[in-house]
Amino acid sequence: MSLVLIIAQTFFFAVGGYYFLGMVMGASTDRKGIKEDDKREAERINALRKVSLGKPLTERARPSNFEEIIGQEKAVKALKVALCGKNPQHILIYGPPGVGKTTAARAALEEAKRSKGTPFAMDAKFVELDASCLRYDERSFADPLIGSVHDPIYQGSGAYGSFGIPQPKQGAVSEAHGGVLFIDEIGELAPMQMNKLLKVLEDRCVHFESAYYSRTDKNIPHYIHNIFREGLPADFRLIGATTRSPSEIPPALRSRCTEIFFLPLGYSQVIAIINGAAARLNLTVEPCAAECLAAYTSNGRDAVRILETLANLAENEGRSVISKTDVLWAVRNGRFERKRSEFSKPCEIKKSKPQKREKVVELNVKKE
Numbered sequence: 001m002s003l004v005l006i007i008a009q010t011f012f013f014a015v016g017g018y019y020f021l022g023m024v025m026g027a028s029t030d031r032k033g034i035k036e037d038d039k040r041e042a043e044r045i046n047a048l049r050k051v052s053l054g055k056p057l058t059e060r061a062r063p064s065n066f067e068e069i070i071g072q073e074k075a076v077k078a079l080k081v082a083l084c085g086k087n088p089q090h091i092l093i094y095g096p097p098g099v100g101k102t103t104a105a106r107a108a109l110e111e112a113k114r115s116k117g118t119p120f121a122m123d124a125k126f127v128e129l130d131a132s133c134l135r136y137d138e139r140s141f142a143d144p145l146i147g148s149v150h151d152p153i154y155q156g157s158g159a160y161g162s163f164g165i166p167q168p169k170q171g172a173v174s175e176a177h178g179g180v181l182f183i184d185e186i187g188e189l190a191p192m193q194m195n196k197l198l199k200v201l202e203d204r205c206v207h208f209e210s211a212y213y214s215r216t217d218k219n220i221p222h223y224i225h226n227i228f229r230e231g232l233p234a235d236f237r238l239i240g241a242t243t244r245s246p247s248e249i250p251p252a253l254r255s256r257c258t259e260i261f262f263l264p265l266g267y268s269q270v271i272a273i274i275n276g277a278a279a280r281l282n283l284t285v286e287p288c289a290a291e292c293l294a295a296y297t298s299n300g301r302d303a304v305r306i307l308e309t310l311a312n313l314a315e316n317e318g319r320s321v322i323s324k325t326d327v328l329w330a331v332r333n334g335r336f337e338r339k340r341s342e343f344s345k346p347c348e349i350k351k352s353k354p355q356k357r358e359k360v361v362e363l364n365v366k367k368e
């Protein structure tokens, strides 16, 4: 009997040992596989980083300081007053599309950094988001604006997941800490996102919650305990831009911000924008061409967009001067409609009559 037991015990021990060995070998093969994957992917990403198509023309044409912004003197002054100096404020910018709101907001932080008594450090960040692209997740699994907690149940295995540690992930409000958070189209934020943002503006930090967090859990690293206890810092100045009217923006946000109004651009202002952008792109635009282009556009963005096409056209044809004929080609090709009547001369290519003239010359020659 005891011999049978010994044999059975040895058999089960051998089978158990075989499986255990298999698991250990499997795990080490998996680890080897992960390492190889890691190396291959790192090499692939490094190779991708080496590929660059250069700075887009849009970026090169964009004004980089307040002086280059055309036709918004009052708004730019108000922006300076609100953001520069000792006590920068939150700001809401209203205005039609393509009149310089984003451009001015980008330049504003750089201007503020140079102002006397400013709390912004020279390396203060400008974090830019477009509210119309911000997905709102009611369950807060991921919140790129405010931040979220990755709970262990969703992390699966892995260092934090297997120890049951909830992991706070910072959002844009914390990334902008010490600088400016610019939210384009802020009127498109979901009501709940707006409420959360207002709370962060009030507290100047983000508080996280998780059913998986326990103050007494010794597995949880100190920094995570600290984040759950004190919150993540989120002290920034908000600049929101919108094409909506003030009545469409929640009063709670409006009451916390200085409101600034950008104006529609006039004909001569669009001409000045075209000339400014052309200078930054090292192009010469004939005066008649700039006037003609301004007649087909109602804002700075459209004008600069067509100018970029013309810059490519000129580059392809090995020249640096843009003529009215080029502009007419671009607006007709892009099916742009004429927006302004100021350009008095009809924008049409005058048909020269070379054949007739040639004939005259021929006749003259014959006469001689």
Ligand SMILES: Nc1ncnc2c1ncn2[C@@H]1O[C@H](COP(=O)(O)OP(=O)(O)OP(=O)(O)O)[C@@H](O)[C@H]1O
Pocket: 058, 061, 062, 063, 068, 069, 070, 071, 072, 095, 096, 097, 098, 099, 100, 101, 102, 103, 104, 184, 241, 242, 243, 273, 276, 277, 299, 300, 301, 302, 304
């Ligand atoms: N007032 C301006 N002065 C100089 N350039 C301008 C002006 N307005 C627009 N531009 C040109 O048009 C481009 C687009 O402008 P910008 O992105 O600032 O417009 P926006 O008001 O933010 O528009 P949207 O409401 O669509 O976001 C800029 O890169 C710039 O080249």
Ligand SMILES: [Mg+2]
Pocket: 101, 102, 103, 184, 241
């Ligand atoms: Mg914008």
